[in-house]
Amino acid sequence: MKTRVLIVEPSQIIVEGLVHMLQDKPNIKLLSPEYNLQYLQERIVAGKPDVMLVNANMAAQAVKACGGKKIGVLGLVYQYVDPTTRSLFCDIVDIRDSGVAIVDKIVRAASYSSKPCEPTTDRYELTKRETTVLIEVAKGLTNKEIANKLNVSTYTVISHRKNIVSKTGIKSVAGLTVYALLNNLIDENVLE
Amino acid sequence: MKTRVLIVEPSQIIVEGLVHMLQDKPNIKLLSPEYNLQYLQERIVAGKPDVMLVNANMAAQAVKACGGKKIGVLGLVYQYVDPTTRSLFCDIVDIRDSGVAIVDKIVRAASYSSKPCEPTTDRYELTKRETTVLIEVAKGLTNKEIANKLNVSTYTVISHRKNIVSKTGIKSVAGLTVYALLNNLIDENVLE
């Protein structure tokens, strides 16, 4: 029986590429792809995919959308993905993977789907303020500069930073920067 | 007359995607794509492309390979590309661009190619030691830790860091981390 695959990916190039690489495989039935998350839940109900191949940046929403259903969720990765996000997926498809490798991962994910991808537990979450502070840290501002920008005392900024560190477990500015980058909190233009 | 386009991109998915998006366009003639840089120069001589669409990570080599020839070089970008690399290209094709946008950029790049893409001048360069220090900084190590790892005194590490700052103009650890990430000096696994 064919594995039903739903691709969820905003890039037309990649969707086209995947479709043309997978469409004639004997053990795969491609559902028509989704380019965004808007109607994902409806698509899942209607299409009954066994496996979803999802842009890694849409990780959390996609996993939520399949809400307990037995769907193997594969992350589609362009470049950098943090371990936390990675752990949401059964497996990772890298954009540089060969066609054979991708088919292989899809088939394996389908068998995975007997145990549904349970949303990972105990995920910390940063508060609004912590997130804004993190962003400024990742932009390279000092505590004093951040304090001025946010109109609070440096004590407050330091407090938030302590919380960020204890929640994420990341101590260094470098690590926090990567974290912010990976979570799309900042982009390449931070390099003044 | 059709614009001759050479795609240089290691990812099969992306190449397939681009080929299927571009192959039937009336004003574009696709040369068979290259997946790596090995025979690029020969391919350029043989195929006489007007435009090259090149993975941005291969920027420097690709521009060098077209050595003064009148070729419009477009950078193909997955995610993050630093301004310096960006400046090597006539224009940037983002992986999320639509088919129409890509065709448009190709056509414009073809007219560009009357003035050949001259490699940017005055590029500073980090020395070997500076680069290794930068990498460790971007991994989040302290000067002391770096000194131990490299078996030099912290004074030396600090010296190197001063040089890095004066050469790159980037003062913060956050900025240096982004820089290292963009230049593929470190990868996602830095998040312990």
Next chain:
DNA sequence: AAAAAAATCCCCATTTATGGGGGTTTTTGG
């Protein structure tokens, strides 16, 4: 072999950051 560049090392004063502790005031959700 001489000059230039890279790599190494040192000191000092000042600024920032870290890690620990303690709080109060707003906001938010039930």
Next chain:
DNA sequence: CCAAAAACCCCCATAAATGGGGATTTTTTT
């Protein structure tokens, strides 16, 4: 309205980084 969470503020000691200033020894290039 009340409890919990978030946001805010403060102090201290220590660690680390920054921004100046030097210097010597290796390597590399000419």
